[in-house]
Amino acid sequence: MTFRNADKAAGIAEGDLTGLADAVFHDIPDAVICADYEGLIRFWNAGAERIFGFSRDEAVGQSLEIIIPERLRQRHWDAYRRMMETGRSRHPSNEPLSVPAQTKSGQTISIQFTVAPLPGPYGVVAGIVxxxxxxxxxxxxLRRLRADKRGM
Known part of the structure; x- marks a missing residue:
C-alpha cells in the first residue's frame, strides 16, 4: 500500500470520506468518465487513460466524440440529449450497454458501460457519469463460439 493509499484508508476508517471518492474514481481499473451537459469531458480517470489511450490532460475539456466512432455519433448525441432532458436512459440501468468505441490511435474496440445522470441545481441534469x-x-x-456453433 502506498503512503497516499494508506492516508486515504486512515481517513476512511476515521469517518472522513473525502478521500474515498478519489480512491474509487482514480484507482478503479474501469474507465470512469464524467461529462457536462454539453458532452464535454470533465473527469477522466487512469482506467480511461489505459483503455482509450488519451491522457487526462488530453481528454478533459474535449467532446465525448473523441471515443465515439463517427458512424455512431448521431445516435449517441440523440440519446445524450434525451438523458439531459429526462434524466433517464432508455436502457435499463442495471444492464451494461455494449457498444464499439474508438481509441486515440483510431482503433475500434468493444466496451460495456453503465451511465447515470449527474444532478445539478434545481433538479436539472448537469451531466453524466x-x-x-x-x-x-x-x-x-462470443463471435468464435457462435461461429463454432453454426459449424456444428
Whole structure:
C-alpha cells in the first residue's frame, strides 16, 4: 500500500470520506468518465487513460466524440440529449450497454458501460457519469463460439 493509499484508508476508517471518492474514481481499473451537459469531458480517470489511450490532460475539456466512432455519433448525441432532458436512459440501468468505441490511435474496440445522470441545481441534469469496461476479448470469444456453433 502506498503512503497516499494508506492516508486515504486512515481517513476512511476515521469517518472522513473525502478521500474515498478519489480512491474509487482514480484507482478503479474501469474507465470512469464524467461529462457536462454539453458532452464535454470533465473527469477522466487512469482506467480511461489505459483503455482509450488519451491522457487526462488530453481528454478533459474535449467532446465525448473523441471515443465515439463517427458512424455512431448521431445516435449517441440523440440519446445524450434525451438523458439531459429526462434524466433517464432508455436502457435499463442495471444492464451494461455494449457498444464499439474508438481509441486515440483510431482503433475500434468493444466496451460495456453503465451511465447515470449527474444532478445539478434545481433538479436539472448537469451531466453524466459513465463506468466503462474494455470488452473486446469477450466479444471476440462470443463471435468464435457462435461461429463454432453454426459449424456444428
Amino acid at each position: 459513465a463506468v466503462l469496461r474494455y470488452a473486446t476479448a469477450t466479444f471476440q470469444e
